[in-house]
Amino acid sequence: LIVARSIVTLTTDFGLSDHYVGVMKGVILNTNPEVDLIDICHEVRPYDLLDGAFAIAHAYRYFPPRTIHMVIVDPGVGSARRPLLVSADNHYFIAPDNGVLSLVYARAEDLTVRHITSSHYFLEPVSQTFHGRDIFAPCAGWLSRHVEPEKFGDPIADFIRFTAPQPKKVNDRLLKGVVLRVDRYGSLMTNLTPADVPELFTENPPAFKIIVGKSEVTRIKGNYSQGAPGEVFAILGSSGYLEISANRGSAAQTLAVGKGAEVGVVLT
């Protein structure tokens, strides 16, 4: 009988220019050398809980059941904020209780949130500045060795959760959203989904304009290469959100627009 190795993913705002991610991996491997460590993203914007919430929410479902996801965006490290072990739809999450798992909670049908209190799993002495190393990584390691979740602490109901920015219907013709992220290609991911503006996603969409920064976008495309070179257009992005993109170019640069910019959709 060969049992598959446990998988632990890592999502952090640590960046890759320091040794911090490597140290956490060392701690996990020191607890369980037979684990597969997979980076989801370490370039979450520093201290940005919503950015971290999006990264993990868009990624975790693609992993096998029982994957353990460490999500360490932790500006409150060393304070009273609690460490959590979350079971959600047959995935595990280890993260600080600061809302960084909010979008996981929002999608989960089966959810248990535990306050990790079993300090005998921690790396001693526990620092006040790097719980990723001293608390979260060793807990991930022990969980990957099939220690049962209930051994880490009791369920809680008052965990912190926030809501992602929601589109606002100003009137029958105007919907206002926001740019949530800009990706490497300069695509602007908005908080608008097909459910918010179903008209845009019909086969023959009505005339519309999307106002972003000082520009108007009036075309929607099915794929990037349908755009003329340099043309900026709307498209359904791979995470299920309306995106403003360009073919072989950066919409963010062309429109001089970034994260947090307002996006107005006008059906004309």
Add this chain to the structure above:
Amino acid sequence: LIVARSIVTLTTDFGLSDHYVGVMKGVILNTNPEVDLIDICHEVRPYDLLDGAFAIAHAYRYFPPRTIHMVIVDPGVGSARRPLLVSADNHYFIAPDNGVLSLVYARAEDLTVRHITSSHYFLEPVSQTFHGRDIFAPCAGWLSRHVEPEKFGDPIADFIRFTAPQPKKVNDRLLKGVVLRVDRYGSLMTNLTPADVPELFTENPPAFKIIVGKSEVTRIKGNYSQGAPGEVFAILGSSGYLEISANRGSAAQTLAVGKGAEVGVVLT
């Protein structure tokens, strides 16, 4: 009997600031949890097929036989461009049919290029914007589970291939090349090889000058530390090309020259 785990490498222009690479890894692991995932490079210049072609061509031969190499630089995602499964000299490649494997084709002695048509391996629904996740990753996963290549689709002969920029012999004394890449150290990798200018690589090379930007390089060194601090010189780089480098410094910065710059070699 312990069979070695399959290896899947990833070469993309996705960068590391988003969750895209992590998502692809999740999909592969969800198909085959017993696979080793190795990043070759995710910083291929966005949409730059030649840059991607160089990254994979310079790396794949160092991996064990039967390694599966995913190469996703895919500006035509969602269009009619075909997904490919390529067998070349006992390595496998999974990539879009846009020429990004051209330099693999050029070196392969034993080559079979298949058009992947077996859509039952794909992740449903297939998006029009992220075939790395929906088509290429699951196919890599199934291939890593030893599904036979012929199960994915039939061989084709009209796959797209391009030629890398070739040096031009202007006259007996002047050869013109180009800077193909600038690496992290600021070394300028040209498209010139010892076969193009064998004189430079003899034990006592004749007098020469290499004109790059507004500067002339007149020395060739065997290793970096032979250069004086700040001196810019020619050297045989580790990928087999003539490079313009500096000892503990950046030739690109010193010469104010980048990718695409012309390189003239004059034997005086």
Add this chain to the structure above:
Amino acid sequence: LIVARSIVTLTTDFGLSDHYVGVMKGVILNTNPEVDLIDICHEVRPYDLLDGAFAIAHAYRYFPPRTIHMVIVDPGVGSARRPLLVSADNHYFIAPDNGVLSLVYARAEDLTVRHITSSHYFLEPVSQTFHGRDIFAPCAGWLSRHVEPEKFGDPIADFIRFTAPQPKKVNDRLLKGVVLRVDRYGSLMTNLTPADVPELFTENPPAFKIIVGKSEVTRIKGNYSQGAPGEVFAILGSSGYLEISANRGSAAQTLAVGKGAEVGVVLT
């Protein structure tokens, strides 16, 4: 009997924009496909031996015993500088003999430094520009297959080591240190430890000022979130050094100070 896979870590100044790290991993896997490859850091400042020395010294102890650590910051590649295989406190290190392991040597209680001379382990032909690929990676691969250290070469005593910058006691009230690193969050890691200024780390520290750049820092905090937004303060960092940090902000940016800046601690 299932034997755990060997672990090889990588710490380099190669960056992630090229294929160099991927190539080294291919070479290791080609020697031993059953190895786990873990990145510690590839963003060591180019050619900066002290920066590399800190990265590996702060990380290696967290890994399991018998981990093999490749540390490739190698401006002297191709010259007469020797390749080393080091055994230190039940960890292995493979690195050039240029001092990049100095801080490992400084901490090791049990130390053997070998000059790797067994060239039959090397990848032929050995280039003069990429020993990471041609010498260090294959040696790491063979060592991970449990080839005994003594097979690689004989112990030496004249290996190169340097001392990290030490704090200077100017007088009873003034201690001078230096900023060794700036991390992703903009925290300034100094070379001062609690042993150098024990007063700061008592429960009721005396009045003090830390002079960095043109600013004075007069508070010490137990964790980041104790600081007011924008406030710059001192804190005991996770690697055991005094750091100058900010809560959800960058001390480096706020103080306009970087690596190498002088840090004066004045007890008033």
